Amino acid sequence: MPAAAPASPPVKGPRVRPVPAVSRALAILRLLAANAEPMTLKTISEELELVTSTCLHILRVLVEEGMVKVEAGTKRYSLDVGVLSLARSVVENNPFPMRVQSALDRIAERWNVTTIGMKVSGLDDLVVLALARSRGPFRLYVEVGSRVPALTSATGRIVAHYAGLTDVELARQFKSLHWENPPSFETWLKEVKSVQRKGFAIDRGNYISGISVLAVPILDAHRRVTHAIAALGVADTLTASKVQALATDMQAEAAGLAQ
Known part of the structure; x- marks a missing residue:
């Protein structure tokens, strides 16, 4: 019989480094990337231990830049197609x-x-x-x-x-x-x-x-x-x-x- 799958090796999740604005934006992007389902502002801010107003401000900028999208009805956030252009550049270059x-x-x-x-x-x-x-x-x-x-x-x-x-x-x-x-x-x-x-x-x-x-x-x-x-x-x-x-x-x- 096949052996049981071993426990998963530890994988680091999103983290917030001491350089506030950029590191927090990256932490939000990593968190959204790690979750298959869209996330609410409350969940994102609690997961990353961010002040809700600060988290909302960063999310609004990311939405304007096409990196994140927000569902009009549920106000849930997920990654948008803007990240694909960055990924494509990495592969091409x-x-x-x-x-x-x-x-x-x-x-x-x-x-x-x-x-x-x-x-x-x-x-x-x-x-x-x-x-x-x-x-x-x-x-x-x-x-x-x-x-x-x-x-x-x-x-x-x-x-x-x-x-x-x-x-x-x-x-x-x-x-x-x-x-x-x-x-x-x-x-x-x-x-x-x-x-x-x-x-x-x-x-x-x-x-x-x-x-x-x-x-x-x-x-x-x-x-x-x-x-x-x-x-x-x-x-x-x-x-x-x-x-x-x-x-x-x-x-x-x-x-x-x-x-």
Whole structure:
């Protein structure tokens, strides 16, 4: 019988940063994007802990700019087509999402794993740019555009390696991470430092119980990690020899994408 789907990895929701106007507008857009149904002013303001009048003012501007629409009868808000023009510009001006999708499709089909392409945005978040689902017995509840914690799982070990932080700074970052089966800091740090030698990182059931995650970096000309690709599969099926072969395949794809 197929294995039960594992618990979803934590995905960060909308947040409000200290730069008020722009960060609040972005938080509203992210919140609306995360909800399939239109939302009332009261729900939006409470969810984001915004003063209702401030939230209404921002929503009115977003409506005028075509980013948000409001239903005349119910006064509920949802995203409008204006966001599509921005998304289209990203795709047209940056071929990476399309190229990484092709690579993810090939790896997923060849190895029967779920693959994810992510943009590395510092130590806060990874943004999912593309994914290809496996035919396996588990389902990963993440979608394009999702933000996931940057330092967790296999990809997090890669980000930590290239971050240039001291062991003390890494220890402080490690305390804030969330896992289903947390590794010790000593084990995690050893795995972070092994990225230099291996060129990839692996998480064996720490982030999601029963699931192995393999990740490889995509580097720019200055050897900085800008993106990463990850493969997820049932731990029992990813033997040591298969992991090494899969990593080699992923590294070849990553090298092509880096160009």
